Amino acid sequence: MKKHTITALLLTVVVAAVCVYSGNLFLSLRADDVIIPSKDLTEVRMLSDYLPKLKGTRGDTAIYIFKGEEEGGKALVLGGTHPNEPSSYTSAVILVENAKVTVGTLYVIPQAARSAFTHNDSQEASPLYVHFENSKGEVRKFRYGSRAVNPIDQWPDPDVYEHASSGQLLSGSETRNLNRAYPGREDGNLTEQVAFAITEMIKKENIGLTFDLHEASPEYPVINATVAHEKSMDFAAFGLFELDMYGIDMALEPSPVNLHGLTHRELGDYTDTYPLLMETANASQGRLRGATNEKLALDGKDKFYVSAGELGMLYVPYDENGHPIEERVGRHLQGVLSYTAAYNDFSGTPIVIENVPMYEEMIAAKVGDYLN
Amino acid sequence: MLTPITIVYLVILACVLALVVWNLFTEKKFTNQITAAMVTIPLILRLLLIK
Amino acid sequence: MRKFLSLILALCLVFSFAAFAQEPADEPITFEGPYVVTSAGQSADYKMVSTMLKMNKVENYTEEALLSPDNIPADVKTIIIVIGGSSKGLGAAGIDAEQELARIEKLIAYAQEKEIVILAMHIGGMARRGDLSDKFIEPVVAVSKACLVVEDANTSDQLFDTLSEKYEVPMTYFAKKSDGAKVLAEILK
Numbered sequence: 001m002k003k004h005t006i007t008a009l010l011l012t013v014v015v016a017a018v019c020v021y022s023g024n025l026f027l028s029l030r031a032d033d034v035i036i037p038s039k040d041l042t043e044v045r046m047l048s049d050y051l052p053k054l055k056g057t058r059g060d061t062a063i064y065i066f067k068g069e070e071e072g073g074k075a076l077v078l079g080g081t082h083p084n085e086p087s088s089y090t091s092a093v094i095l096v097e098n099a100k101v102t103v104g105t106l107y108v109i110p111q112a113a114r115s116a117f118t119h120n121d122s123q124e125a126s127p128l129y130v131h132f133e134n135s136k137g138e139v140r141k142f143r144y145g146s147r148a149v150n151p152i153d154q155w156p157d158p159d160v161y162e163h164a165s166s167g168q169l170l171s172g173s174e175t176r177n178l179n180r181a182y183p184g185r186e187d188g189n190l191t192e193q194v195a196f197a198i199t200e201m202i203k204k205e206n207i208g209l210t211f212d213l214h215e216a217s218p219e220y221p222v223i224n225a226t227v228a229h230e231k232s233m234d235f236a237a238f239g240l241f242e243l244d245m246y247g248i249d250m251a252l253e254p255s256p257v258n259l260h261g262l263t264h265r266e267l268g269d270y271t272d273t274y275p276l277l278m279e280t281a282n283a284s285q286g287r288l289r290g291a292t293n294e295k296l297a298l299d300g301k302d303k304f305y306v307s308a309g310e311l312g313m314l315y316v317p318y319d320e321n322g323h324p325i326e327e328r329v330g331r332h333l334q335g336v337l338s339y340t341a342a343y344n345d346f347s348g349t350p351i352v353i354e355n356v357p358m359y360e361e362m363i364a365a366k367v368g369d370y371l372n
Numbered sequence: 373m374l375t376p377i378t379i380v381y382l383v384i385l386a387c388v389l390a391l392v393v394w395n396l397f398t399e400k401k402f403t404n405q406i407t408a409a410m411v412t413i414p415l416i417l418r419l420l421l422i423k
Numbered sequence: 424m425r426k427f428l429s430l431i432l433a434l435c436l437v438f439s440f441a442a443f444a445q446e447p448a449d450e451p452i453t454f455e456g457p458y459v460v461t462s463a464g465q466s467a468d469y470k471m472v473s474t475m476l477k478m479n480k481v482e483n484y485t486e487e488a489l490l491s492p493d494n495i496p497a498d499v500k501t502i503i504i505v506i507g508g509s510s511k512g513l514g515a516a517g518i519d520a521e522q523e524l525a526r527i528e529k530l531i532a533y534a535q536e537k538e539i540v541i542l543a544m545h546i547g548g549m550a551r552r553g554d555l556s557d558k559f560i561e562p563v564v565a566v567s568k569a570c571l572v573v574e575d576a577n578t579s580d581q582l583f584d585t586l587s588e589k590y591e592v593p594m595t596y597f598a599k600k601s602d603g604a605k606v607l608a609e610i611l612k
Contacts, residue, residue: 004405008397011409018413023422119423152421155378221510224550230515233467237474244601251550252467256514312579315550 072104073349083145085215087328104351180261217286229268239342330362461490465512508555548575
């Protein structure tokens with residue numbers, strides 16, 4: 001056998017080994033995270049109940065429902081619209097694993113963009129998983145995911161993404177961004193179908209209040225903020241007062257009428273729900289970050305962001321303490337509680353959620369303390 | 373679900389992969405063989421719809 | 424005659440003291456309604472101020488994010504301008520920062536012409552500082568009768584202290600947004 005044939009065979013073995021190893025890693029991301037719901041959970045539905053063609057696809061996702069003994073209003077919490085914003089998903093999981101609803105109904109979708117949990121963004125060096133140790137000493141593992149739906153599930157991206165109902169033009173990769181797809185299309189691509197099913201669910205269940213939980217890089221102007229549709233503004237301002245009294249500095253931002261596809265715009269326009277979108281500060285998705293790893297995603301400590309903060313380049317205060325996941329999850333959970341309380345006064349259709357950690361409790365504890 | 377355009381894409385991908393593998397085995401220079409081997413990895417993972 | 428003149432002078436002195444006593448130098452500044460609340464920079468902070476008025480049971484107020492001489496209520500006595508730039512807010516209003524600044528300048532000119540008092544507020548703290556927000560601060564503070572500020576906005580560069588000195592506008596600082604309702608309650612008649 002010639003020398004170059006031997007080297008080619010050796011390289012083929014190496015290629016096979018790399019493919020098996022990396023392939024297994026990539027495929028492992030398709031296994032769903034384990035969520036252990038609270039004993040007060042009343043029902044689990046699937047998103048495909050509202051759009052049957054989603055059944056069997058990675059667009060289908062679980063809806064956890066907590067129905068109170070007393071009739072009241074209905075609220076929906078969307079987590080994991082962008083999986084690489086970990087406080088969003090983690091907050092929704094904590095709700096599912098702890099909540100008790102006494103009045104009204106709470107719907108939680110922890111993995112709104114389930115397909116986006118099955119891969120990482122290319123060239124971002126994102127961690128595959130984040131881990132939390134619960135009070136029993138067990139380690140809970142959640143995927144880090146990507147901002148957009150997996151191209152394996154939806155391909156190809158067009159050069160320019162045209163938002164269906166408005167004609168708005170965005171970059172082609174936004175075609176896989178769930179939060180640019182609302183109100184969605186029944187016969188659209190997977191992302192649009194997921195958006196359509198969520199919109200349908202809100203309409204059919206007559207959900208009055210919708211939260212969409214997000215994170216943003218510290219250099220993004222809309223951060224530590226709540227973006228509200230104009231019809232949500234009045235009660236949101238009251239909710240913000242309560243948040244301020246809890247020591248949460250939150251800005252209130254109006255939803256631009258000409259920015260389409262986002263929950264805070266389209267769900268307000270196309271349904272009767274009052275949408276609110278909340279943002280916390282996540283260094284692991286910022287452009288100025290140093291080493292990108294699980295530690296950064298969880299503690300938010302980054303010397304480059306500290307320097308940027310000293311130079312006044314950021315929209316959130318940033319020091320050596322970073323912005324740990326407990327603070328970010330605490331902001332989201334307190335936001336859900338405070339805005340719901342304000343909505344209750346405003347709408348007269350109350351939703352009472354109990355057993356969810358408040359901001360002060362969350363920052364004094366660890367996320368794992370609230371995982372089953 | 374494989375759309376027609378995805379099938380066309382995968383056929384093209386398979387052809388490119390076959391050519392790269394042919395190149396891997398016919399190339400005399402070791403460094404060029406390494407390059408060909410590296411190129412095959414993403415092509416294989418994509419052909420199998422893993423990544 | 425000298426006794427008479429002395430008596431007159433003594434009386435003048437007594438009355439002048441009485442006059443000073445009636446107008447102490449540190450009399451608290453107050454504002455009179457009807458009020459109209461608007462934004463300079465289109466952040467939703469003006470909504471927060473409206474909420475503060477509601478919490479204080481103030482009824483004679485209206486709010487208008489894009490207040491201008493064309494839509495200002497006829498009987499308004501005080502314009503509360505809530506300063507804070509927001510790219511999302513400007514987008515929502517369909518205008519850019521320069522158009523917003525032009526609107527504010529036009530509104531200020533109208534208020535001065537009609538002798539309508541302006542109360543400036545900045546409640547967004549550091550989040551409402553920076554290139555976008557800062558361009559609205561000086562034009563509004565310069566013509567205000569008073570300015571209420573969440574102190575965080577002044578900490579890093581003492582901008583509001585500087586403007587207070589430059590334009591002789593009294594500043595009231597408070598720690599948190601939610602303290603604003605109490606501060607407003609003290610100054611609105």
